[in-house]
Amino acid sequence: MAGGGDKLKLLSTWFSPFGSRVQLALHLKGLSYEYVEEDLMNKSQLLLESNPVHKKVPVLFHRGKALCESMVIVDYIEEAFPDAGQPLLPSDPYKRAIARFWVAFMETKLVEPWMRMLDGTRTRAEMTEGVKQMLAAVATLEGALGQCSKGKPFFGGDSIGYVDVALGGLLVWVRASEVLLGVKFLDAARTPLLAAWSERFASLDAAKAALPDFGRVIKHAMMRRGAAAAVLAANN
């Protein structure tokens, strides 16, 4: 199933921001891997067997084992390949705790409200509330970037770190959400540090390799929204 030896295999979808996080980590570490595209509308045996609990991508295969959950996978890559590229986490345990704090914040305060809005069944009031929560989260992350970077280019300082990977993986989807929701999340006036950071991040080789095409994501999201709306209409 997973293939033996040291070869890395990543099961994901072209549009998954969580998959992008893993791809970013792999690229930044200079690790080569086989990529397998999953069809979430028709889940494969491989996915169902390797992630029976969540049945979700991404799943990373290494040495006959399956790793699930994007940031758990990023931690694994960091720990299993200590000599590959730069460490994503700082060596200082307190600074590590700070990095983990901001990733945990991102998951509950930015990603969760966003994912709830994506299923296409939210009321107008729920959407407004979701957008409000996301804007508040982005405002806090602007402060976090100032604190963590201390004037340097990234959350990780001079080089990309753990928080950069966690947020960077979401970048194209955040920009797509701006179009879909009609709200500017990364705004040069309100969040200047994050706006500059996102330009800088998007220009990295790893980002170009790991992040999906913006236009393609917009089209995909519109299609999904259309499908959800059609289901809603059919059920009413």
Add this chain to the structure above:
Amino acid sequence: MAGGNVELKLVGQWASAFVTRVKLALHLKGLSYEIIEEDLRNKSELLLSSNPVHKAVPVLIHNGKPICESQIIVQYIDETLVGVGPSLLPADPYERAVARFWAAYIEDKLVAPWDRVFRVKTDEERGEEMKQMLAAVDVLEGGFKECSNGKCFFGGDCVGYVDVILGGAVSYAKANEAIFGAKLFDAAKTPLLAAWMERFCELDAAKAVLQDVDTVVKHGKFLVAKNSARASNN
């Protein structure tokens, strides 16, 4: 990584399962600390300044520096503070990933609905959250099998990270039947978890730190009544 004089303060609140996790970790490591009990209806300057983002307990203050979020605190304790006993997280990267996976599962699929069970306003919503919790317990039974490999704890022979993360909520697990009418870890449905819970309670750290179950029952019933009453007043 200093031995000797380590200044540890834990800003906490007796009822919090998240705070209990940190207390368990500190006790397992034989580390002494000062507990600062918060009144969450009247949060202290210390809490507000050391956790400005969430304004929540627990916060561990180590030599004046605050660490927030219970799982992050437990990992910090495990990595940084030289105490007694083995590491909570295993050394092998894959085994660490398995532990982290189940800790995340417990957080998202068990603890989050469990928290909501106390806060929601209607019996219907409560029932829905309870259903989600019980479904998660079924899956976690499989998780225990995977992690323990036939041994006593999620961590194997010794208490590990997942044991601490779940362990923080054991008094609430024991209180569940009295508050909501359903056993959380029912020996008939999830025998491994039911046995784990009994075993966990025998640990010195558990005896030192876990809340009295009757007190938790009273507190839980009070919370449910308070939040339901708030609804009927709207």
